[in-house]
Amino acid sequence: MSNVPEIVVRSEFEAESIGDAVKADVARKLTPLERLVDMDGVRKFSILLALMIAWELYTRLSGVSELILPTFSATATAFYDALVNDQLLIMVKNSLTILVMGYAIGLVIATLLTTAAIMTRFGSDVLSTLTAMLNPLPAIALLPLALLWFGLGSSSIVFTLLHSVIWPVALNAHTGFMGVSDTQRMVGRNYGLRRVNYVTKLLIPAAFPSILMGLKIGWAYAWRTLIAAELVFGGAIADTSGTQSGGLGWFVFANQMDMRIPHVFAGLFTVILVGVIVESLIFTTIESKTIRRWGMQSS
């Protein structure tokens, strides 16, 4: 007991000099301007607007050649012109068709690989060896080979897209399945879930954050690969598919070759637009309907 330090007893005191709390400012009504600025959408929209105005002013006042940096209004006009006269929408459709084809086939192959990997240890080893090797390999580097094997055409691009989708999706799905906790697995077995039911009702929901992550990475790689491939070989797709236009990447490249720079910017806008739509509409909707609703990821 003697080793325990003595308890320090401090004398009581009353603090006299604390001033009255000023609560006026907390209770004050916000002015309409402050309330407006507090709205998220308004702030972001005004930033966007300010950027556009700055762009327009800069290009007009500094007298930059239109071939270097066109004005915003010229870009907008070019965008409209491309929509009406240059079949921009058909080009977007061409790009998306190839993208969806590659993405879908890639998902099927990734599913097969992952299934083999979670069923046997050998399959898991094969998958991890293959992904370690092929995931760091940019898909676009396979394009020269694909052109040699499949010729100039959309099948070459689909092949490179496959490569860009399969590895991230399989890798993430496999990690996700491996990370499902034993408790959850045992709960599933306790409910008598087996085989297909076990996978669809237990493993997939439990591993869904990881699977979705793989799908998003796969999309990002595929989209980048597609644009890069089309930048160069888009003209070839145009010939084989029978339509008059190639894809979106080809639109950018061809207009750059013709020095129609406003149209290049319009093409980039479209690329951004498609990307934003897929990422923030499709994937965010899936996220909010699944993992956020299930409380697996905070918004």
Added chain:
Amino acid sequence: MSTQKNLPQPVIRPEFINEDIADAHTGDVARELSTIEKIWNINGVRKVVILFSLVATWQAYTVIMNVEPLMFPTFLFAAERLVVDLFQGDLILKIWFSVKVLVYGYGTGMAIAAVLVLWGTSSRIGGDFIAMATAMFNPLPSIAMLPLAMLWFGLGTASLVFVLVHAVLWAVALNTHAGFKNVSQTLRMIGENYGLKGVPFVIKVLVPAALPSILTGMKVGWAFAWRTLIGAELVFGASSGGGGLGWYIFESSQNIETEGVFAGLFMVILIGITVENVLFRNIELKTVNRWGMQRS
């Protein structure tokens, strides 16, 4: 008392002894593994065997089917080409060129991202700006900026660095900003309690706390940058002056030296594995894994 009457009575089952459970077989659990089983249980051995059998299949397929080497060269042919070009050709110089451009672009991108995120964490308008810019530019494949970059900066390394910056900047800024925002209030208050303010607060509290997220951003940024660089060199490599690894692949495919294409792909894979599994893995082991923020 009346409420208790409504409760169901506990069911009392008679006790019983299960007689016919067979004796547990402990024999197989205690059995010594045979040497083959022990070897097969080593992770590395299995992976090497898989790798080796893949290579053997490739070699056997191309030799037995007598595939045209222009379409699909044998493994040995491609490997030989790689060794010859590495030691006698200028492949090393091309790799050095690629890596140099990559490091320039990555470094510049990281620096700009750091400045941007500092602004974003210190003011609301900066945060909004980051949110807007990343939402807009992150979905834009940086390779699509290459035609513009070539127009603005001419044919040369500067255009390549510009697209690489674009590839790195948004991924890093997005993840770092999200990481900073998610640092828990408790950690922030502890930092403030220690009297940390401004830059020391960011370096000593925010950065370590958000490091898993920052590392994710850096890894995504690296992956995009590497893909962009190879793509850019492949596509516009001739115009970028010296020519890098992508240009080597393109050159080989133009000369229909398919074994050269494979040799280039080997190098691309090798560099990718080195950066991802050696560089980033070690950083992770020394930081977030050691600090217990992420399981290995």
